[in-house]
Amino acid sequence: MSTVKLLWQYKWVALITLVFEWLILAPVLLMMLRFGNKEVVVNLAQTPIGSSNFFGIFIDAFSTSPGLVYAVIAFAITVPTLILFKFALAVGTMASMHEGKWSFSQWLSLSGKHFLRAIGLLLRWLIVPAILCGLAVLVFKLFDIESAVSKIITLAVCWFLSISWLFMSLNGVARNESWSLKNGAITLFKNLHQFLLIVLVFLALFVLAKLMNWQLFVNNSDINTTLLCGVFGAFAIALFMRIVVLYWQAAHVVVWRKHWKIN
Amino acid sequence: MKNLQCIVLVFGFILSVSTMASALRIAGPHSERVHQTTIKASLDVESHRVTAEMNLKWKNTTNDTLHEIPFHLYLNAFSSTDTVFMRESGGGQLRGDKREGDDKENFGYVIVTKLSNAQGKDLLANWQMDNSVATLSLSEPLESGQTIEFNMSFTSQLPKVFARSGHNGDTFNFVAQWFPKPSVYINGKWVNHRYHAHSEFFADFGSYDVTLTVPTDYVVGATGFLADKQQEGDLTRHHYVAEDVHDFVWTADKNFAEANQQWQGINIRLLYQEPLDEKSIQNQFDAAIASFEWFEKYVGAYPYSTMTLVQPPEDASGAGGMEYPTLVTTITDLDYSSFQHSAALVTIHEIGHNYWQGILASNEFEESWMDEGINSYTEGRILAEAMKRKNVAQFAHLSIELPMVHHASTARTPTFDPVNTNSWSFINSRAYGTNSYSKPATILNTVERVWGVEKVDLLLTAYYQQWAFKHPNTKNFLDVAKTIDVEMAQFLDDAINTTKTIDFTVVSLQSEKKHQGGGYRLLLEQQSEVTPEYTKPSKSDLYSNTVTLAYQGELTPPSIEVLLTFEDGSEETHIWQLDANKQWKTLRFESEVKLVEAIVDPRFTLLLDKDLSNNIKKERSESNQAWRWVVSLLQSMHHLINAFLPL
Numbered sequence: 001m002s003t004v005k006l007l008w009q010y011k012w013v014a015l016i017t018l019v020f021e022w023l024i025l026a027p028v029l030l031m032m033l034r035f036g037n038k039e040v041v042v043n044l045a046q047t048p049i050g051s052s053n054f055f056g057i058f059i060d061a062f063s064t065s066p067g068l069v070y071a072v073i074a075f076a077i078t079v080p081t082l083i084l085f086k087f088a089l090a091v092g093t094m095a096s097m098h099e100g101k102w103s104f105s106q107w108l109s110l111s112g113k114h115f116l117r118a119i120g121l122l123l124r125w126l127i128v129p130a131i132l133c134g135l136a137v138l139v140f141k142l143f144d145i146e147s148a149v150s151k152i153i154t155l156a157v158c159w160f161l162s163i164s165w166l167f168m169s170l171n172g173v174a175r176n177e178s179w180s181l182k183n184g185a186i187t188l189f190k191n192l193h194q195f196l197l198i199v200l201v202f203l204a205l206f207v208l209a210k211l212m213n214w215q216l217f218v219n220n221s222d223i224n225t226t227l228l229c230g231v232f233g234a235f236a237i238a239l240f241m242r243i244v245v246l247y248w249q250a251a252h253v254v255v256w257r258k259h260w261k262i263n
Numbered sequence: 264m265k266n267l268q269c270i271v272l273v274f275g276f277i278l279s280v281s282t283m284a285s286a287l288r289i290a291g292p293h294s295e296r297v298h299q300t301t302i303k304a305s306l307d308v309e310s311h312r313v314t315a316e317m318n319l320k321w322k323n324t325t326n327d328t329l330h331e332i333p334f335h336l337y338l339n340a341f342s343s344t345d346t347v348f349m350r351e352s353g354g355g356q357l358r359g360d361k362r363e364g365d366d367k368e369n370f371g372y373v374i375v376t377k378l379s380n381a382q383g384k385d386l387l388a389n390w391q392m393d394n395s396v397a398t399l400s401l402s403e404p405l406e407s408g409q410t411i412e413f414n415m416s417f418t419s420q421l422p423k424v425f426a427r428s429g430h431n432g433d434t435f436n437f438v439a440q441w442f443p444k445p446s447v448y449i450n451g452k453w454v455n456h457r458y459h460a461h462s463e464f465f466a467d468f469g470s471y472d473v474t475l476t477v478p479t480d481y482v483v484g485a486t487g488f489l490a491d492k493q494q495e496g497d498l499t500r501h502h503y504v505a506e507d508v509h510d511f512v513w514t515a516d517k518n519f520a521e522a523n524q525q526w527q528g529i530n531i532r533l534l535y536q537e538p539l540d541e542k543s544i545q546n547q548f549d550a551a552i553a554s555f556e557w558f559e560k561y562v563g564a565y566p567y568s569t570m571t572l573v574q575p576p577e578d579a580s581g582a583g584g585m586e587y588p589t590l591v592t593t594i595t596d597l598d599y600s601s602f603q604h605s606a607a608l609v610t611i612h613e614i615g616h617n618y619w620q621g622i623l624a625s626n627e628f629e630e631s632w633m634d635e636g637i638n639s640y641t642e643g644r645i646l647a648e649a650m651k652r653k654n655v656a657q658f659a660h661l662s663i664e665l666p667m668v669h670h671a672s673t674a675r676t677p678t679f680d681p682v683n684t685n686s687w688s689f690i691n692s693r694a695y696g697t698n699s700y701s702k703p704a705t706i707l708n709t710v711e712r713v714w715g716v717e718k719v720d721l722l723l724t725a726y727y728q729q730w731a732f733k734h735p736n737t738k739n740f741l742d743v744a745k746t747i748d749v750e751m752a753q754f755l756d757d758a759i760n761t762t763k764t765i766d767f768t769v770v771s772l773q774s775e776k777k778h779q780g781g782g783y784r785l786l787l788e789q790q791s792e793v794t795p796e797y798t799k800p801s802k803s804d805l806y807s808n809t810v811t812l813a814y815q816g817e818l819t820p821p822s823i824e825v826l827l828t829f830e831d832g833s834e835e836t837h838i839w840q841l842d843a844n845k846q847w848k849t850l851r852f853e854s855e856v857k858l859v860e861a862i863v864d865p866r867f868t869l870l871l872d873k874d875l876s877n878n879i880k881k882e883r884s885e886s887n888q889a890w891r892w893v894v895s896l897l898q899s900m901h902h903l904i905n906a907f908l909p910l
């Protein structure tokens with residue numbers, strides 16, 4: 001089964017997940033709106049975003065308006081909830097992909113069913129990025145690597161390798177198999193070229209989304225852009241990001257099934 | 264005629280040679296040279312202890328007859344947990360560093376072991392030590408113009424460095440505030456403060472002739488000019504001469520590597536810790552040269568022939584970022600970074616002190632702003648103008664200029680004390696910090712933006728010309744300002760000597776289609792049988808705009824700009840002439856295009872403004888700002904999570 005085909009089959013997952021995400025983030029949004037009375041994003045000709053003047057106004061607004069501080073606290077509380085919820089949905093999605101057909105209730109019940117075992121995997125998996133990134137730091141020390149760029153790239157590669165390992169292993173959890181972390185590693189390292197391909201596609205799409213994201217930020221803050229346009233743009237980019245993430249998840253299912261010769 | 268020419272030539276040659284090989288690149292004396300201090304010191308690198316003999320000739324340059332001479336014994340601030348310095352610093356926590364423990368090696372002292380007059384008469388009985396200060400009672404009064412001579416022996420035990428002076432438990436020794444130093448008699452009284460947590464500099468100018476004996480494998484750096492170096496077995500004697508300076512500091516470390524660069528008769532010497540790459544080394548020289556270039560152009564000459572930059576090792580970071588005449592310490596991390604320029608900035612800052620503390624030599628204890636504050640202003644200009652680094656930090660889309668950093672810290676600190684407050688009298692350490700560094704920098708940045716940079720340049724030049732080597736105070740500075748611009752001087756006076764503040768705001772903004780009046784037209788001599796004429800009320804094509812501006816506080820410039828932006832992007836600038844009796848103003852005017860935004864002070868001239876974020880108002884229908892940026896910001900954070908954990 002091709003990844004793209006699988007992706008298309010699960011297109012609604014992307015949309016529904018996004019709606020859930022926005023619902024979870026809603027309290028933060030409301031908090032921030034209290035703060036919104038402060039005209040932080042101002043005439044961009046005077047204070048381009050990121051400029052020193054922008055920074056000055058932002059700091060002043062931050063310290064004279066408690067709304068933003070509350071919003072940041074609300075965000076800090078919301079993020080773990082968001083991540084756990086998305087983690088449940090991710091394992092549900094992969095389990096559903098292994099079953100080969102999708103329905104809304106089946107997807108949610110699979111998410112609930114596998115959630116605790118997925119958390120167990122997550123806890124065991126935590127040692128993977130710790131070791132990989134630790135090794136990378138050791139290499140920096142041993143070979144006296146000073147360049148920030150090579151450090152960032154190496155750490156990013158280690159992190160994405162770990163993440164990919166996690167997603168390979170989630171296949172095991174989704175299929176109710178044991179030794180998922182070990183089998184995940186076997187699948188990943190026997191199909192490393194696949195991993196590189198997935199990461200490359202993911203990175204390309206991600207950079208594109210990031211550029212659009214930034215452009216949106218600029219446009220959205222511009223007084224001449226209508227608000228509806230901004231909200232719609234945000235939604236479109238968020239949906240695009242979700243599809244990228246879904247592609248990443250689907251790819252891991254496809255690679256797994258090919259490796260273990262499951263049809 | 265020919266002979267005369269010859270004599271002039273020879274004389275000129277001798278003169279140029281002598282100025283080349285001396286502590287001064289511009290022949291002195293520049294100061295009164297109150298004292299002539301000769302020290303022969305040797306360092307025991309195992310115990311980090313200096314034993315020394317000192318000959319002091321002190322001249323009464325005052326108009327009064329003196330009966331005593333107070334001295335600094337500032338190393339005694341480190342002698343126990345009960346000193347003023349230790350108490351003020353919370354038992355030894357300062358500048359991000361702290362005392363490493365309660366072991367003996369963390370403490371230090373300086374004690375005078377022998378004291379006699381020129382004739383060899385023992386004077387130790389007249390020596391009264393009170394921790395970090397001491398007083399020598401004179402057996403005979405010292406008349407104005409007379410010189411008195413003493414011989415002393417003293418021992419200085421260095422503490423483990425956590426604040427400025429000391430050793431690192433290994434090979435690094437930073438020997439500052441180490442010898443008994445006479446204090447300053449000024450305005451009819453002795454000024455002899457104890458060593459405080461936040462202030463330590465106020466001393467008289469003089470000449471130093473210091474011979475330092477250390478193991479041969481140690482590299483030495485010191486105030487002034489190395490006149491001579493002689494090896495005797497395992498030990499080497501370094502003979503340093505310094506003139507027209509108010510302090511003498513030195514350092515010795517086996518691990519120093521050395522680099523030198525010349526700039527117009529100044530030998531810039533960098534003592535650094537290996538490894539350090541070429542680019543980072545050059546970055547230090549560039550910072551030093553940029554400083555000298557800028558100061559010589561806008562302030563005045565650097566009269567000395569040397570400048571030594573010392574990079575302390577990482578385990579002696581407490582010695583970093585300090586200023587002494589012709590010798591300063593850098594931060595411990597000198598690696599060049601394209602993102603932020605702290606390595607260059609700290610060096611610029613410490614070299615700047617050679618002017619504001621070294622040459623002007625104001626009283627840092629009582630008026631720290633004159634040293635740290637003016638310096639915090641000039642360092643920003645040197646970084647931007649002479650080093651062409653407009654931003655002190657630059658991360659992706661975020662750029663940070665120094666004036667805005669100083670604004671943020673000034674605006675965030677409550678104004679409980681005036682800038683001009685004794686360094687130990689502020690409500691807390693944060694108030695000391697802001698009022699000594701960021702606020703005076705912000706005051707000068709504001710003055711620069713409101714009255715123009717040329718006037719600030721004139722002020723700094725005139726200040727140097729009138730007060731170099733003369734210990735000026737705040738009043739002297741303001742008197743110089745008055746000769747440049749009376750209004751500017753008044754603003755400076757208010758900003759420095761009072762707790763006056765300022766906060767501009769746009770209270771409201773409305774822009775609506777103008778009403779074209781309508782209804783029945785009733786005439787005065789209305790006749791009952793005629794129906795009054797009726798016109799339908801309507802709205803014209805014109806917009807009627809109302810903008811209300813206001814300010815709180817008293818620190819007002821003469822006028823301030825208000826920028827009005829219209830829906831089609833066109834702009835109009837209004838000048839608001841400020842009136843102390845009316846703190847608000849409503850602008851009413853008509854326009855063909857809708858007014859959408861008003862901003863007070865769009866060029867950010869008044870950096871002293873307590874809150875810049877209320878300087879802007881958008882028309883109500885346009886001010887769905889919250890949605891605009893909240894959606895964007897939240898979305899960006901959301902995407903960040905998605906990218907790092909693609910769930």
Ligand SMILES: [Zn+2]
Binds near residue numbers: 612
């Ligand atoms: Zn300083």
